[in-house]
Amino acid sequence: MTLDLVLKTGFQNTLLPGNQHYLDPTGRRITGADLFRITASVIVQPADAELYADLERGLQPEHHAGGRPYGLALLEAQQIGIMHVTTPEVIEGFRAGTPLPVGGSNCYGGWPVGQSWEDALPKVTWFPGGEGVLGEYDNAAGGKVTLIEYMVDRAQKYNDRVEPVGELAPMVTYHCDRCHRPEMFDLGEKYQNEGPGDRSWTASKARTHARGKDGKCTPVDDSHMRRVVEQVVSEHQGRTMTLPTRESACSLDGGCSLVRHARAVTANLTDHA
Numbered sequence: 001m002t003l004d005l006v007l008k009t010g011f012q013n014t015l016l017p018g019n020q021h022y023l024d025p026t027g028r029r030i031t032g033a034d035l036f037r038i039t040a041s042v043i044v045q046p047a048d049a050e051l052y053a054d055l056e057r058g059l060q061p062e063h064h065a066g067g068r069p070y071g072l073a074l075l076e077a078q079q080i081g082i083m084h085v086t087t088p089e090v091i092e093g094f095r096a097g098t099p100l101p102v103g104g105s106n107c108y109g110g111w112p113v114g115q116s117w118e119d120a121l122p123k124v125t126w127f128p129g130g131e132g133v134l135g136e137y138d139n140a141a142g143g144k145v146t147l148i149e150y151m152v153d154r155a156q157k158y159n160d161r162v163e164p165v166g167e168l169a170p171m172v173t174y175h176c177d178r179c180h181r182p183e184m185f186d187l188g189e190k191y192q193n194e195g196p197g198d199r200s201w202t203a204s205k206a207r208t209h210a211r212g213k214d215g216k217c218t219p220v221d222d223s224h225m226r227r228v229v230e231q232v233v234s235e236h237q238g239r240t241m242t243l244p245t246r247e248s249a250c251s252l253d254g255g256c257s258l259v260r261h262a263r264a265v266t267a268n269l270t271d272h273a
């Protein structure tokens with residue numbers, strides 16, 4: 001792989017707090033944001049055959065370079081990535097300090113896709129340590145849904161009951177403070193966090209939940225079950241025993257505690273930005 005890709009120095013210092021994102025009329029897809037940071041500049045030579053072909057597959061015919069190299073700028077906001085397609089000369093100029101003119105029809109939603117790009121692109125999180133708040137949505141039924149980046153032991157991504165291996169992996173998920181979902185072991189709502197595409201996808205799941213469209217936002221009433229267990233245990237032990245509620249358990253070591261931590265980290269980073 002010979003891809004000429006340069007990460008912009010200090011790109012993760014640009015955290016764009018309060019960055020407004022815009023949705024399409026269905027509320028499902030993010031169409032833009034007020035501010036983007038430039039994360040990487042890329043020059044794709046025709047000799048990088050697989051990358052060249054995978055890139056071109058996603059481009060409008062009028063943007064095809066006809067066998068000449070491409071210049072790309074990869075930009076991102078908290079919940080969306082965009083790709084600006086230009087010439088290698090413009091990218092070389094940008095690397096030498098000329099401001100990059102971004103915008104117009106040669107801007108595409110999302111970074112390049114395909115196996116070749118998956119292997120070649122750097123894995124980036126929004127926040128420098130991979131922990132922080134990416135967005136917040138009002139839940140139609142009340143409460144809030146918060147989109148966060150977090151770090152977790154690689155072995156415990158989808159199951160916090162297994163032995164840790166002592167190596168952290170970046171993840172992205174959301175948490176709803178009405179129903180306290182997803183659970184720690186809810187596979188479908190936690191994703192590896194390797195770039196704006198992963199954040200975008202998780203953000204759309206979070207908004208679906210906030211709109212009540214995934215049918216999962218039902219506050220869990222575990223009071224009956226808790227009382228039964230409490231009674232059995234109390235009788236057995238001969239003393240009164242109370243179990244934590246779902247809310248307090250979540251606040252202690254569940255999603256609510258992840259959100260609280262992400263908020264603290266975000267406040268700390270943006271205060272010192």
Ligand SMILES: [Zn+2]
Nearest residue numbers: 180250255256
């Ligand atoms: Zn919770």
Ligand SMILES: [Zn+2]
Nearest residue numbers: 176178179217
């Ligand atoms: Zn919910």
